[in-house]
Amino acid sequence: MFDDSDPRKALLRTAPAEATATGPFCLPQVGRFHEDPPLATGAGWRAWMLGATQMVLRVVELDGTAEFARSGQLDEYMVFSLGPEVRFTITTGAGAVEDHPGNHLFIVPPGDSRVTAQGRGTVTFIFTARSADLVAQCPPAAQPVAPNPCIPPFQPWPDPPGGFRLRAYDLDVPAQEGRFGRIFRCTTLMVNILPRFTAPRDTAKVSPHFHASFEQVSLTLAGEFEHFLRWPWTPDQAHWLPDMRIACSSPSATVLPPPALHTTLWASPEAQIVDIFAPPRMDFSQRAGWVLNAEDYPMARTAIE
Template identity: 40%
Template sequence: MYEKDDPRSSLATAARPDTGDAIAAPQYFDLRENPVVRAQNVILVHTEARAGDDLDNGTLEGELAIIVTGASPAFTVVTEDGATNVDEPGLVVVPPGASRISVRGDGPLVRLVEATEPAWRDRPANADAYAQDHPRVALLRRWPEPAGKPRVRFYPLSQVPDEPGRFGRIFRTRSFMVNFLPEQHGPRDPRKLSPHHHDDFEQLSLAVQGEYVHHIRTPWLTDSTTWREDEHVRIGSPSVTIIPPPTVHTSEASDPGVNQLIDIFSPPRTDFSEKPGWVLNADEYPMP
């Protein structure tokens, strides 16, 4: 349930009959210990980059997305078409093909690639968790090609002022949706949480600052041997929590300083995309 002033309270939610398939368990990863992890459709690569690093992304069949935070270093994306310099927070989208990242400082970089990419599919620490597809998660079908010729696209957060009624700062690619949520200064009010569920997609909650308690409840199915206790897992940053459908979940910032989450979905969310003005690069990345 959302508070009335939460922008998500107006989302259309389809009522679907339950499939009866087993519900996957949530997964929690400290990215300093497990820098490459995956969900059903996306691999997340966390790198503590250093000045002078040359990161080879491989030759990819799909797009690459690079999440740039306030702590990230400046860098240059190099493709066969040239070089693109990035020196502020935002989302970078690199077209299919070969690319490299030349790093010009110290700090974290997060890359997203499709889970089927040959150069990356065997690297995740939790690859065994997806030895078989999770039946409750819709498989990725790429959304339409972006407008214009293939090129590196950079969407800086500095060009997106806060706007009442919009939920975060959302960008999409053909395969991913990334939502830069606002910084939370101090703990979240425990009386104003937002437990909710998703019917058929996973949520990756990437903690880039502070600490969170992820509250997750697995619904009861007819087979009581599959029931799980509610989870209230405290995890710092950098970390990623993979939240499976249709678990009920909400995340509670708990650090007295600055807390920030970035939510990742694959494929892009239709419900967010249908909200006018929510997806900030919708003019370049059309819906199906």
């Protein structure tokens, strides 16, 4: 049900949710970081965490310096900030950057690493749920209540041909007609950093859609958003769920579970949202030119959905 003006209308079609969903279904998770007490604090920073089925999110509000280290990290993770006032120093066993400007996405290799962020802004870390220690740090209210039967076991994508290393990608990417957002992937994750919206969404072009086998984490970094969700009816009325409308201020994160039909509205000026997936989406990857770092990471051989 994509609007004709939506580039996602060209994506490969899947079977209707009603034909494949059997229930029971999982409800969305919402991390309202703007009103919840932080999970951790330091001199000049506050951090919140949210655990989804396949990933863990750490969101840091920075006004000073914050340092986070990983020892023996199993797989790649991502760090990014859209704030031009944030500077990064990152050290790994496969590359380093020092006093690097913000408005970049960093893909950090497995192994030992240390990320130091300095300045003022929001910094986001994204890990897979294979980092069991990070999953354990998420409070119970910020973790899935039950496994979602629609989501298959996590499978990483192929290793980069040149090997794992620290990678930095400039987010100052001009819009291009027919391309959807600014999409980057690695072996474990995919992010779509959508353009900053400067006017309310046209309610005649809202493009409700669903995902059959993966969840979407929508990270609100600026402004006000509303997510609308609807689940299919099954023969068992006990599986039916009421429609939901979730209001999100910033910063916050919402986990949109399969196979819920969903769409999003934004009503405030200067609204910013980032969509996150684990592992990468096959349908986005199959669109030529959509994944901006596709040359660095080969596609999986079989479709994820």
